[in-house]
Amino acid sequence: MNSYLIKGVRVVDGEPTDLLLRDGIVAETGRGLSAKGAEVVDADGLVALPGLVDLHTHLREPGREDAETVDSGSRAAALGGYTAVCAMANTSPVADTAGVVEQVWRLGREAGLVDVQPIGAVTVGLAGERLAELGAMADSAARVRIFSDDGNCVADPRLMRRALEYVKGFDGVIAQHAEEPRLTEGAQMHEGIESARLGLPGWPAVAEEAIIARDVLLAEHVGARLHVCHVSAAGSVEILRWAKRRERLTGRPSKVTAEVTPHHLLLTDDRASGYDPVFKVNPPLRTAEDVAALRAGLVEGVIDAVATDHAPHAVQDKECEWGYARPGMLGLETALSIVVEALLGDLGWDGIAERMSRTPARIAGLADHGHNPAKGRPANLTLIDPSATWTVEPTALASRSRNTPYAGFTLPAKVVATFLHGQPTVLDGKVLR
């Protein structure tokens, strides 16, 4: 295994230093390090962050390898600065058995560019009727800890209660896609002024808010962990703020966590004006007021983490009528730049490291990830050029799909290198495999 000497990098918000990566850990730090045989990486002007951790990635394999594979998604992740991704369960077949989660985990190991942590389905076939074998997935080689029916909501309150309770047995967490299905039948975009104008059936914010409120109360009642996926509405932020304040009052540590996507931090529902389905996503893009509330919630810590909800779709599933298109957007390769664009001034690099690496690693139970590069820590990190800008060109992305909503956007901050367990997956902005 090669060792690497990173020269002159600023670790998060710190002063320039050198980092020696050897045997999978940060072996030495300090100015003026030298190491025989180590490959030198000139990192003058770069910022080192703990390798980013994505709580919400759709890798599409098995089932839709035309849209993404574990390998292509891993390349996209590494290029985006990620060292770990949590792979959502809505594959075909669904990741609702130990067999499927182990397959995804093994494919991730074979790709070797990012630690792929499978998420298991909560219910058999995502059907919302009976629990999948959650314990078997937890005990498998994939060691599943996050369970989610993402794409579908666990809408049945009794089933949700049981799931929340059951996974306490192995420190699991239910990641809920909060969407009351009866309120969103046929829904195509945020219900508001734009949907009224465009004649597209609306997805009311209350469909998300009502489920979050219910689940917060259920989780508190049974003393279980709850993670809320892709929070999109201002009202949801208010409910989460209430939930966290309430748990402080009860004297027990907050067991509710929440994530927001980069696209909900930047884009609004008026993007639907031209009916280009690249802007169709679930939950939908909402209003400028929602974007402002989500940003404030993330800065305040009411929302704990940024997660991409990277959702690749084949060309034919997006080059069609809005109503027939699949919802979802690419995210892995643009997430960091979007967060920098939206919130670097409010969060600083340490705040970004907290919300894109340290906290998501803790939520996912990934002990090797989410550590600022420091002596003795696992060498999972990424190097960012904070002064670089780049223009998003869909065909230049590593993902197999092209459905980025940022085509033509010029964005700040570029990932220069990513190291996984001490070995580079990206150098000079290029993925090594």
Place this chain on the structure above:
Amino acid sequence: MNIRHLLSASDLDRRDATAVLDTATEMAAMAGREVKKLPTLRGKTVVNLFYEDSTRTRISFEAAAKRLSADVINFSAKGSSVSKGESLKDTALTLQAMGADAVVIRHPASGAPHRLAHWIDGTVLNAGDGTHEHPTQALLDAYTMRSRHGRIEGLKVAIVGDVLHSRVARSNVHLLHTLGAHVTLVAPPTLIPVGVTGWPADVGYDLDAVLPGVDVVMMLRVQRERMTDSFFPSEREYARRYGLDADRVRALPSHAIVMHPGPMNRGMEIAPEVADSARSTIVEQVANGVSVRMAVLYLMLGGVK
């Protein structure tokens, strides 16, 4: 006119909309002549691309194009969707290859004409897309109002019924606002979009309170299926609260007209004796449809700037 496509009634500014109505008047005058044809669009190809049954609108566009001497191709794609048959994009590329100068599209998905316009070079005319818009219907409605009342500016128009799902209502609100009329939408609150606050129109829930002050009352078709989806409790309750019957017509000012884009549910949103009364413009609207669509094709394809 300087617009390339007609996707929404909001694509038309006041000058364009007035030009369409004025041209339609000339076209209507021609319809009374022995030879009803103009050579303007000779050599041009107009495709009627219909993904929904709508004999009324298709025939109206077909007659309009033929009276302007265009070649008309009817492409019925009913039942086509992404899951079965050819995609809209492939159909667009086919029409492009055939050299269509204009495509008139009717489609169940809102925004399908926008997508089509993205893929072909010719002019796209929206002949009704999902629950979005139906701009030529709004033009023919405006034409009808103008021919009955002599003006549109300042008219008070009530649009009554399933506004939420109505492409006719959306296009009419835009166009009537552009032309200076004042619109009040009347419906049970379940059939008014949550985002109606963005529209240049008033909203009322009480039909009887609105009727005495209007110059035009436009009744929208209410599909019986809405009942099973709990938008209202029953057909009879809807008819009682929002149907236009003879008693309500008596509350209208004497000069007020009654419109309906068709097809009607007689006895539901409109009583048969009202539909057939002298105030009703329903048959006129159909006839005016051809003149207005001729005007649109003439102005958009005829090379007249």
